[in-house]
Amino acid sequence: MNRFWEFANPVRFMSWSGRLLPLLMALAAFTLTVGLVWGFFFTPEAENFGSTVKIIYVHVPAAAMAINIWIMMLVTSLIWLVRRHHVSALAARSAALIGLTMTVIALGTGMVWGEPMWGTWWAWDPRLTSFLVLFLFYLGYMALWAAIEDPDTAADLTSVLAIVGSVFAVLSRYAVNFWNQGLHQGASLSLDKEEHVADVYWVPLVIALVGFGLLFVALLLVRTRSEVRRRRTHALEMRERMADA
Amino acid sequence: MIALLIRDLRLAVRAGGGFGLGLAFFLIVTMLVPFGVGPEAAILARIAPGILWVGALLACLLSLDRVFQLDFEDGTLDLLATSPVPMEGVVLVKALAHWLTTGLPLVAAAPAFAMLMQMDGPGQYWLMLTLALGTPALSMIGAFGAALTVGIRRGGLLLSLLVLPLYVPTLIFGAEAARRGAEGIAAGTPLLLLAGITAGSLALIPFAAAAAIRMNLR
Amino acid sequence: MEMRVENLVVGRGGVAVLEGIRFTLRAGQVMVLRGPNGSGKTTLLRSLAGLQPPMAGTIEAPAESIAYAAHADGLKSTLTVRENLDFWAKIHATGPVDAVLERFNLTALATRPAASLSAGQKRRLGLARLLVTGRAIWLLDEPTVSLDTASVAIFAGVVREHVAGGGAALIATHIELGLEAEVFDVRGLRADPDGTTARGAFEASFDAAFGEALP
Numbered sequence: 001m002n003r004f005w006e007f008a009n010p011v012r013f014m015s016w017s018g019r020l021l022p023l024l025m026a027l028a029a030f031t032l033t034v035g036l037v038w039g040f041f042f043t044p045e046a047e048n049f050g051s052t053v054k055i056i057y058v059h060v061p062a063a064a065m066a067i068n069i070w071i072m073m074l075v076t077s078l079i080w081l082v083r084r085h086h087v088s089a090l091a092a093r094s095a096a097l098i099g100l101t102m103t104v105i106a107l108g109t110g111m112v113w114g115e116p117m118w119g120t121w122w123a124w125d126p127r128l129t130s131f132l133v134l135f136l137f138y139l140g141y142m143a144l145w146a147a148i149e150d151p152d153t154a155a156d157l158t159s160v161l162a163i164v165g166s167v168f169a170v171l172s173r174y175a176v177n178f179w180n181q182g183l184h185q186g187a188s189l190s191l192d193k194e195e196h197v198a199d200v201y202w203v204p205l206v207i208a209l210v211g212f213g214l215l216f217v218a219l220l221l222v223r224t225r226s227e228v229r230r231r232r233t234h235a236l237e238m239r240e241r242m243a244d245a
Numbered sequence: 246m247i248a249l250l251i252r253d254l255r256l257a258v259r260a261g262g263g264f265g266l267g268l269a270f271f272l273i274v275t276m277l278v279p280f281g282v283g284p285e286a287a288i289l290a291r292i293a294p295g296i297l298w299v300g301a302l303l304a305c306l307l308s309l310d311r312v313f314q315l316d317f318e319d320g321t322l323d324l325l326a327t328s329p330v331p332m333e334g335v336v337l338v339k340a341l342a343h344w345l346t347t348g349l350p351l352v353a354a355a356p357a358f359a360m361l362m363q364m365d366g367p368g369q370y371w372l373m374l375t376l377a378l379g380t381p382a383l384s385m386i387g388a389f390g391a392a393l394t395v396g397i398r399r400g401g402l403l404l405s406l407l408v409l410p411l412y413v414p415t416l417i418f419g420a421e422a423a424r425r426g427a428e429g430i431a432a433g434t435p436l437l438l439l440a441g442i443t444a445g446s447l448a449l450i451p452f453a454a455a456a457a458i459r460m461n462l463r
Numbered sequence: 464m465e466m467r468v469e470n471l472v473v474g475r476g477g478v479a480v481l482e483g484i485r486f487t488l489r490a491g492q493v494m495v496l497r498g499p500n501g502s503g504k505t506t507l508l509r510s511l512a513g514l515q516p517p518m519a520g521t522i523e524a525p526a527e528s529i530a531y532a533a534h535a536d537g538l539k540s541t542l543t544v545r546e547n548l549d550f551w552a553k554i555h556a557t558g559p560v561d562a563v564l565e566r567f568n569l570t571a572l573a574t575r576p577a578a579s580l581s582a583g584q585k586r587r588l589g590l591a592r593l594l595v596t597g598r599a600i601w602l603l604d605e606p607t608v609s610l611d612t613a614s615v616a617i618f619a620g621v622v623r624e625h626v627a628g629g630g631a632a633l634i635a636t637h638i639e640l641g642l643e644a645e646v647f648d649v650r651g652l653r654a655d656p657d658g659t660t661a662r663g664a665f666e667a668s669f670d671a672a673f674g675e676a677l678p
Contacts, residue, residue, distance in 0.1 A: 136410040143406055147397045150476045156460040157393050161407065164389060164453050168411045171442065175414035178435070179421060238478050248553030252542070259541035320535025324592070327512050327531045328554050463515040 028214035035208030069099035077159035094223035293362035348380030371426025471520035536589025540578035
């Protein structure tokens with residue numbers, strides 16, 4: 001187990017992430033291309049959805065990532081609070097913008113899809129509303145990071161926010177469900193065969209999901225690497241200031 | 246801890262407007278709504294529970310940045326942190342003081358505002374009941390936001406951005422219970438959920454907020 | 464009643480400021496903390512008071528024995544002098560404040576709101592708080608700022624009585640208080656940012672983590 005935590009040492013992290021990154025990017029590009037091309041051009045048009053159904057290859061993975069990224073931020077925040085691994089805190093910070101982008105993509109594609117399907121760009125449907133709330137959570141989290149000068153304090157406080165925010169995010173989800181039953185279709189992917197979309201759509205969707213996951217990890221590494229470098233610049237500046245004092 | 250509560254209340258009274266400000270804001274919001282949506286009684290009565298809940302929430306938000314800010318700036322929090330009073334207790338008392346100066350006046354005035362918004366007798370009663378149950382959670386959650394942003398100059402806007410999404414469940418259950426009650430539908434479920442949120446907030450948030458304050462004092 | 468500090472490293476913003484701090488503050492002792500501006504005296508005092516975690520080393524002191532006083536007195540301008548002091552007496556569950564007011568020459572001002580006090584009077588009120596805490600170890604950060612000569616004398620007298628009664632005080636100050644005191648100078652303890660102590664001090668501090676060149 002101790003060997004595992006060594007990967008979180010910034011120097012070690014920079015070294016392994018640097019080597020892994022090109023491979024990861026190539027994999028993400030490949031999987032995304034396969035998933036999206038297959039999904040867009042080689043699936044039949046659904047009878048009651050028309051060609052608009054193909055937006056699920058962006059919409060569903062983006063929505064899934066938007067939620068998973070928040071969960072990942074919760075886990076890395078906990079690791080920071082318990083074990084004080086800097087890379088963990090910086091990874092949480094880096095993930096937030098990606099999560100925010102995924103949320104916006106999910107909302108945007110949802111609106112584009114909703115217009116022909118439900119005849120409206122926006123409905124106060126529980127899922128849509130939940131994502132709007134999630135968007136605000138991401139925004140607040142990032143704003144708090146940006147507002148605090150001392151990086152360790154910022155990491156601490158945003159971690160506490162991520163934990164409390166997670167509890168309230170779950171509560172909000174249930175509250176919003178309670179508040180309005182909604183017109184959104186059920187889960188697109190589910191282990192329960194009865195419910196999820198037909199097989200022809202399912203395979204490329206899974207590939208697109210994997211592609212989005214890989215893309216996230218690649219982007220996360222890029223952003224975390226630049227955060228580590230920024231952090232090091234800050235450390236060097238602090239040191240110089242101390243040497244001058 | 247009682248000494249701290251008394252001191253905070255005394256400060257609120259002496260500063261002037263401690264009690265009145267949130268209430269005045271609430272009144273203005275209530276007054277502006279008919280100007281915006283028209284004076285038709287049926288429409289007003291129908292949207293009243295939601296409007297009044299949103300108004301109460303914003304009125305609570307108004308005074309949140311002062312919960313810890315002044316004590317942080319003049320060093321009181323440092324001294325309290327080294328005193329025998331646990332920081333969790335400080336947070337709880339501060340949130341209670343905020344509720345007594347902001348939430349409680351809103352609850353007390355709720356029937357009058359409900360009447361202005363054309364709600365009938367049971368509606369007024371339900372609005373008051375839900376606000377009484379829900380506003381403590383608003384103060385407690387707000388105190389958490391205030392604890393996070395205490396070290397940030399001009400953190401008021403950030404505080405709103407952090408706290409408002411956290412208010413979503415409280416608002417939904419509170420307004421829903423008030424609406425159902427006013428329409429004479431069974432409102433037991435949202436009311437219980439609202440009480441659950443308040444109880445949970447009171448039990449758990451002091452720990453998170455106290456941790457945030459200690460982080461900010463470092 | 465003593466405070467024992469061993470191999471302490473304190474820092475701000477994750478950077479070690481002072482290292483190798485080692486002293487024992489015994490009952491009946493006054494220790495004066497010296498060092499140029501920005502040398503870390505405030506950081507040290509805040510760490511000793513438990514307001515920020517030390518980066519390494521140990522601070523041993525009996526539980527709830529420390530009273531800390533800094534530049535900010537925590538006074539509320541709309542409360543009277545007596546109400547301000549009463550508040551801290553209640554927080555620390557100690558007795559009536561009349562004797563303390565008298566000792567700091569504040570009795571005549573007792574019913575005035577703190578807002579109307581001069582800087583020196585406010586400072587006296589801030590220092591009077593120390594007596595109502597009932598705590599033995601005083602950690603004072605520049606306590607004599609804005610005090611006139613007569614007030615400094617009152618303060619020195621209070622410290623003298625406090626240590627004579629078994630208390631102890633660690634005071635960061637530049638002026639001569641006329642007290643029998645040991646001097647603790649932090650000048651030689653400046654942490655070397657590249658030194659092994661600072662870097663090894665706290666594995667996860669960013670100095671340790673980010674100090675090396677990155678690939």
